[in-house]
Amino acid sequence: MDSLKAILVEEPENLVALNDLAFAYTYTNLDSARALLLQAIEINENDSLQLGISKETLAIVDEIQGNISSALTLHFESIKIFEQISSSKHLAWAYNGMGALHYQQYDYDQALFYFLKSMDIRTQLNNPTEVAKSMVNIALIFNKTEQYDSSLFYLHSSLAPFVDNTDQLMESIVYLNLGSTFSYMEQFDSAEYYFNKSETIQKKIGDHEGLGVLYRKLGELYSEKKDLLKALDYYTLSLEYVQKLGDIGRFIETKQAQYLVYEAMGDFQNAYQIQSEYLILRDSLINIKNKEIINEYNIKYETEQKERTITELELEQKNAALAFANSQNQRNIFIFGFAILIIFIRFLYHRYTTKKKTSELLSEKNVEITKALEDREILLKEIHHRVKNNLQVISSLLNLQAGSLDDDVAKDAVREGQSRVKSMALIHQKLYSADDVRxxxxxxxxxxxxxxxxxxxxxxxxxxxxxxxxxxxxxxxxxxxxxxxxxxxxxxxxxxxxxxxxxxxxxxxxxxxxxxxxxxxxxxxxxxxxxxxxxxxxxxxxxxxxxxxxxxxxxxxxxxxxxxxxxxxxxxxxxxx
Known part of the structure; x- marks a missing residue:
């Protein structure tokens, strides 16, 4: 970072140095990263590669800070740039960033789709280190879908390239994810072993982002082991790091974890306050509008890809027709035959365009119907989600009320009411998380x-x-x-x-x-x-x-x-x- 700063003192408009320094700041100071990237975009006149890098890095900053709509727009813009200049390496990077955005929005199918696209390109480029990074992200998806054996396979497979290249940052991330996987499997000794290995490296290299995640994971581990005070200490450490970095998504996750510990401790006042803050922040980060924007951009991207393929086919057809015409013009004896051929081609072209228009019309209608059905399902899930949240708030209020009662009969009655509310909340939770909301x-x-x-x-x-x-x-x-x-x-x-x-x-x-x-x-x-x-x-x-x-x-x-x-x-x- 000192070397990059020295370059910028001599060359304030050096786009490579601005982008590299901004990327380094994404781990320590997001506001500084944003300022450098906006400057790079403003002064960039004709360097498409560096413009794509600036926009993709800015998308990462927006995503961490919770600006999902802006991040989505920048991801698609950078993908388009890297496709136009045929930069496979950077295109794989952008696909990886798009996968990370979908992962943050709990859309694990789309996240896996983009992570696999990224890994395919990196495999073709024969870049083991970058392939290993994609494997780490795919392991995250398997953790979320409780396929822990697959997650462990991908994580262990990804470790060797980082160790060989002394990439300590990625090595610490693999250890962190191994610890998380073993924690999910309730193998706590193995989890602590890998968390400690990750912490040693992160402190050594000053990875504040990684430490924020690590301490939340350690809080979850000690919460599972019923050491609630130690869990709270780790959650407090985590909040200090993610709040300093401005990572809104991880701040929300840690707040929810804090609430569960306070509730388990019987500290209902703190539990209720933190749960209320969590619900407000989470609903602001993940809402129907964001999902509508994501769906809209996905459809737009897929449509552009199809249109490009059709244009290339039409161009090939036109080139073939031109070559055929030039060949026929050399022989006047075939003029009459060529004229007949042109008429026939025009007839076929007319049929083709008519069929194409009909097909496009049907496709548009299918897209509209599909989108309407998806919107309806998203709305139903959102309704179940909000009903579940409201029932959880009622359950927490009943729990608080029971804690303040001295009469055992009244307390039992309130707790029975709480269990009835929880039984209904559980139904809405199942419907919200299920693929089929019927x-x-x-x-x-x-x-x-x-x-x-x-x-x-x-x-x-x-x-x-x-x-x-x-x-x-x-x-x-x-x-x-x-x-x-x-x-x-x-x-x-x-x-x-x-x-x-x-x-x-x-x-x-x-x-x-x-x-x-x-x-x-x-x-x-x-x-x-x-x-x-x-x-x-x-x-x-x-x-x-x-x-x-x-x-x-x-x-x-x-x-x-x-x-x-x-x-x-x-x-x-x-x-x-």
Whole structure:
């Protein structure tokens, strides 16, 4: 950096030095990087390569600072420049940047698409170090999709080129991602080992961006190990680095992690304040407008690529026709035949243009229909996302209210209300994160609901366990909300009353469709309760079960047979195929 500054003292308009120094500043001082890049763009008159580099680097700065629309525009502009000047190396770099933007927007399919395009070019250029960088990014996608073995394979495969070339920055990034992968796999000793290796290198080279990410990952690790105070210390360190750098995306992620720790500690005042800040910041960074802009640019880019291919084909056809005409003109004997050939070509051309116009019209209509469907699905997901957020806020408020109550009965009532809200929030969370927003996977939902309730009531999993059999069933939201609330009440009753004198408790939940009827069973091997006892133990909950059962046209039977068994026979429900 000192050498670059010295060059700029002698040559203030040296575009290469301006771009190189700006890129170096992206790891330490984003505002300085932006100023240098804007200066380079302003004074650049005819150097297309350096203009593309300036715009791609500025896109990276905008992306880190949360200016998604501007970053997207700059990525596409740099891609177009590098395509025009046929700079494969820089085109691979720009594709990588576009992949990183989609990754930040949680669009992992598009992110993987651009990372693979980047890696293909780098493989063709026979550049092992750059291929390894693409492999690191692809490993990130596999982490997010919980394909941890694939992630470890790509990360270990990418390490050798960085070690051979003494690229300490990339070496530290690989160690950081290895630590993250092992942390996700709950292999905490291996995770700490790689995090420590990464920290040693990052401190040595002064990588503030990397340290900000590393300390958040260490906070997550100690949070998983239930060392909450140490987790908070690492989150505080992380926030100092990312806030100084101006990295809005990572600032939001660390804030959310902080909220979860405060909630686990029972510090509900700090938890509520941080959660509110997180929701506001996250909604400002990721919203429907950004997704609309991304879709619009993706369509525009794909259309330009198709138009370029068509233009090249037309040019080839025109060159072939010209060569043929020149050949025929040399022989007057074929003038008449040539005239007939021209007429025939014109006829074919007329048919071709007519067919092309029809095809373009159909393509435009298909694009409009596809975009309308995508917009509708995005809107539905956004609605489920906002409903889930609102229900989480309500759950947090109920949790705060319960913490302030002295009366145990009132506190239990508020916590039961909180569990009901969480059961509904879980449904909207599943719909928001699913590819198909029409319905909820019942097996996955009930497993998450049971785990949440067992954790909320502090049930010892070695003493009491649960099993669910609903594989292959997917229900629409109008069915799964009342059914989820009913099962929530039945699980809560079993946890509270059934297993007090039972050495090894077991809760079984099963759903099976027979003909046009859905059979639901919730059974425990506890002390056993009949319908009257169940009703007296939780009169409000039983009334709610009865009310919701009428909505599903369900018959309820309670049997005391080596524990309590509740049978529901539903005649009004809807499955999603």
């Amino acid at each position: 319905g909820v996977d019942v097996q996955d939902y009930l497993e998450n609901l049971s785990a949440e309730l067992f954790r909320a009531f502090g049930v010892d999993e070695e003493k009491v366990n649960w099993a669910i059999d609903a594989a292959g069933l997917k229900m629409d939201i109008d069915t799964v909300i009342p059914l989820g609330l009913i099962i929530n009440e039945l699980i809560t009753n079993s946890i509270k009353y059934a297993f007090q004198d039972v050495e090894h408790g077991l809760l079984n939940i099963s759903l099976e469709e027979t003909g046009e009827t859905m059979h639901v069973m919730v059974k425990d091997n506890g002390i056993g309760m009949d319908e009257d006892a169940l009703k007296s133990s939780n009169s409000f909950g039983w009334k709610m079960i009865k009310s919701l059962s009428r909505k599903l046209k369900a018959e309820i039977n309670v049997k005391n047979e080596q524990g309590t068994t509740v049978y529901l026979t539903l005649s009004r429900y809807k499955l999603v195929v």
